[in-house]
């Protein structure tokens with residue numbers, strides 16, 4: 001490695017138009033594949049992406065459940081309106 005630039009792989013990847021290259025070991029995960037643009041860790045970026053996707057799916061599920069409750073509440077309210085307000089003496 002003596003005399004070679006540390007990011008020689010990056011320079012080659014850029015020339016070749018590759019999206020990723022083998023760079024320095026990422027301390028957090030121990031992998032070496034990095035994005036040519038920005039130098040971010042591919043492994044961690046994908047892990048984060050999966051995490052985000054799961055979180056979004058979870059949020060979507062929660063929202064749909066909330067919508068279900070809301071629809072039930074609206075249905076109940078509409079039924080209430082249709083049948084008229086209860087008089088206090090009823």
Ligand SMILES: [Zn+2]
Nearest residue numbers: 026029041044
């Ligand atoms: Zn990483």
